[in-house]
Amino acid sequence: NDGADNNDSAPVYHDLGEFIGLTGVKLSYVGYEVCDSYPTDSVAGDWQGICVATKGNKLVVFQYDIVNESGADATVDIAGLGAKCTFKINGNVNKTALTTMLGNDFCLYRGQLSAGESTRAVAVIELPEGDASSLKSANMKLKKGSDMMETTLF
Numbered sequence: 799n800d801g802a803d804n805n806d807s808a809p810v811y812h813d814l815g816e817f818i819g820l821t822g823v824k825l826s827y828v829g830y831e832v833c834d835s836y837p838t839d840s841v842a843g844d845w846q847g848i849c850v851a852t853k854g855n856k857l858v859v860f861q862y863d864i865v866n867e868s869g870a871d872a873t874v875d876i877a878g879l880g881a882k883c884t885f886k887i888n889g890n891v892n893k894t895a896l897t898t899m900l901g902n903d904f905c906l907y908r909g910q911l912s913a914g915e916s917t918r919a920v921a922v923i924e925l926p927e928g929d930a931s932s933l934k935s936a937n938m939k940l941k942k943g944s945d946m947m948e949t950t951l952f
Contacts, residue, residue, distance in 0.1 A: 813825075814827070814949065817940060817942075817945070818876060818942070819879070820872075821872075822867055822868025822869070822870070822872055823867065823872050823911065824864070824867050825862060825863070825864050826862065826863050827860065827861070827949075828861050828862060829861050830858055830860045830861060830933070831859050831861070832856050832858055832930045832933070833851075833856065833859065834851050835849060835850045835851065835857065836857050836920070836922060847898055849896065851924055854926060854927060855924045856924070856925055856930035857922055857923070857924055857930075858925055858930055858933070860904075860923075860936070860938070860951065861920055862904055862918065862919045863916055863917075864918075864919055865915075865916040866911035866913055868913065869913050869914075870913055871910060871911070871913065872910070872911050872913075873909075873910055874908070874909055874911060875907075875908045876904065876906070876908070876919075877906045877907060877908045879943075881905050881940055881942045882894070882895075882905065882941045883895045883938055884938075884939045884941075885923055885936055885937065885939070885951075887933065887935070888929070888932070888933065888934050888936075889935060893924070894923070895923055896922045896923060896924065900920065902918060902919045902920055903919070903920065921938075936951040937949065937950050937951065938951055
């Protein structure tokens with residue numbers, strides 16, 4: 799075997815919005831943060847869910863901008879697709895995004911955006927503190943039905 803059919807080939811790059819089926823709406827990865835709880839700016843009495851890392855772990859929150867570039871109102875319904883996302887961290891740790899009660903959970907996002915409006919969605923995973931403090935690479939795998947894509951985030 800000369801390695802030509804290696805299953806560990808480099809990830810295929812895809813446009814997230816195109817894969818999800820968004821028209822006139824741009825979806826792009828913008829960064830991540832490592833924290834003990836998310837959102838980090840929550841206040842007492844907040845109505846939305848709050849994610850808290852378990853002892854010895856940290857949350858890694860991947861952030862995505864959703865921008866309506868169409869010139870008309872647009873409905874974004876990632877939840878309706880039944881999309882699932884997983885992340886490969888540092889080339890060897892696989893984590894499925896947590897299902898959260900966050901109003902901006904990426905896989906559960908459903909909303910209406912006016913022309914030119916943008917919003918931020920997040921996908922959250924939990925990692926041991928050591929792994930979270932030494933992030934070198936992250937790939938995102940997104941699956942809807944039998945279709946799957948993979949893209950390198952960093």
